[in-house]
Amino acid sequence: MARKLKVFRTPIGFHDAYVAAPSRKAALQAWGADADLFARGMAEEVTDATLMKEPLTHPGQVVRKIRGTMDEHMAALPANPKRKPTKKTDAYLPKAKPRPTKPKPRPSRSKLDQAVQFIEEAEQRYDAARRDLVAREAALRKERQALEDDHDRERERLEKARADQERRYRDAMEAWRGGLAD
Numbered sequence: 001m002a003r004k005l006k007v008f009r010t011p012i013g014f015h016d017a018y019v020a021a022p023s024r025k026a027a028l029q030a031w032g033a034d035a036d037l038f039a040r041g042m043a044e045e046v047t048d049a050t051l052m053k054e055p056l057t058h059p060g061q062v063v064r065k066i067r068g069t070m071d072e073h074m075a076a077l078p079a080n081p082k083r084k085p086t087k088k089t090d091a092y093l094p095k096a097k098p099r100p101t102k103p104k105p106r107p108s109r110s111k112l113d114q115a116v117q118f119i120e121e122a123e124q125r126y127d128a129a130r131r132d133l134v135a136r137e138a139a140l141r142k143e144r145q146a147l148e149d150d151h152d153r154e155r156e157r158l159e160k161a162r163a164d165q166e167r168r169y170r171d172a173m174e175a176w177r178g179g180l181a182d
Contacts, residue, residue: 005059007052010043015064018046020055030062 003022010017021027024038037043055063
């Protein structure tokens with residue numbers, strides 16, 4: 001058998017929060033309260049049928065209803081009384097002029113300028129090193145080409161000398177073989 005629902009109310013700012021729940025504990029859970037609002041006098045059970053109607057149609061859900069009109073809320077605010085001088089002499093003293101505050105100094109741009117300068121100097125060093133490297137690479141290419149040309153000439157000369165020696169060796173071998181046959 002389902003438990004009978006009761007309607008509970010607690011104030012939340014300019015609103016009342018209503019909830020239809022089977023117990024006070026369930027109402028506190030629906031409101032997300034950490035303390036017992038009923039023990040503190042901040043929550044109550046509602047018996048007025050017109051106030052119970054909407055929460056009973058949505059059991060377990062918090063229903064917020066505005067309490068009073070905007071005019072009633074504004075009228076309930078405390079008046080702001082003007083401050084009265086504490087001493088009679090205060091009333092006759094001229095009001096002190098506020099001291100002009102010294103404007104903050106303009107932020108220094110020197111560190112930013114220095115950082116930009118460091119970047120420019122680094123770029124210049126990089127460009128100079130790159131130009132030097134390109135020049136050295138060109139010199140190395142030229143030196144390599146000269147080395148390869150010298151090597152090709154020397155190899156050609158040595159191959160020619162080897163071929164000449166090979167021819168002489170063959171001739172000598174033929175002469176030697178021919179002398180054995182005699």
